[in-house]
Amino acid sequence: MLRRFSFALAGAAMLSGAATAQTVPLGADLERFDYPAPVRWFETRSQGHPVRMAFLDWPATATPNGTTVVLLHGKNFCAATWGDxxxxxxxxxxRVIAPDQIGFCKSSKPxxxxxxxHAMAALTAALLDGAGAGKVVLVGHSTGGILATRFALLYPARVAQxxxxxxxxxxxxxxxxVPYTDLGRLRAEEAKTDAASIKAYQLRNYYHGDWRPGYDRWVAMLAGQYAGPDGDRVRDAQARLSDMIQTQPVAAELPRLAVPTTLIIGQRDLTAFRATSAPAAQRGRVRTVPQAAEVAVGRIPRARLIRLDDLGHSPQVEAPAVFLRALRSAMTP
Structure with a gap:
């Protein structure tokens, strides 16, 4: 009991510090946030809007093996978080390509x-065409996992793995x-988002109570988008993106996947999208990501499951070297 009480006090103090710290406005398109590689741009039109997508394009720094890996970020992440x-x-x-999807980070928010x-997959396919990428290894994290699955369903000939x-x-x-939440309520929730709420959510769901100073950069990145005078544009985009996630799962279509598939799952992940909005008596029915993965791997033809026992929702951030070994193993035929 003493240990749990001490943790609660430490967590409260840490989150209080986050709440009172000054959030630096970074711009609705992260204009004042540096990425780990030069930012490139893909410009096109979508739904009648001129849009542009930021992306990072790392060339091989060893003898090129001829394979391009595409890294798709999650909702609370950006291309920058794939740096390691x-x-x-x-x-x-x-060769590695990491785009910011439309609505996120440095990319347009019409x-x-x-x-x-579907729209994101089509835009990503066009971006890859413009970048001269052929058949790719497609890696999707969190919300990017839904997008990667949709891309593989729409364009199986373009996905090697x-x-x-x-x-x-x-x-x-x-x-x-989980009850459906309409756009107005999602916007109202986004109005309450700040550094403290971002950190509290990630501490519990992503990092199983173990916060490290390196994670603060990513909290500052997210909170900095909301902090400026154009923050409402970010809040509206984030609300619309949450609506997309809640209404467009790929669970029913997993048996149709026709490309070699591997799931890499941090087993300490508590993420269950919007489960806290469910009635208390029903929350136990809402599966966490690791629980859902155990069922999904049996529904995807010839899928493999790599369990990372000591890691949470973001293994590439929490333990970059461990994750890289797992990813390299997943890409080995």
């Missing part, structure tokens, strides 16, 4: 945009008891 993974892959001879994983890292969408949380 991308550098490790480049050092092994891979007013009134109808976000869907699919790797899903603690993906959402393997279960339909609405069918498991």
């Amino acid at each position: 993974t991308a550098r490790g892959l480049a050092a092994a001879g891979y 007013d009134g945009y109808q976000y869907s994983f 699919l790797v899903l890292v603690n993906p959402l969408g393997l279960n339909d949380t609405l069918s498991e008891g």
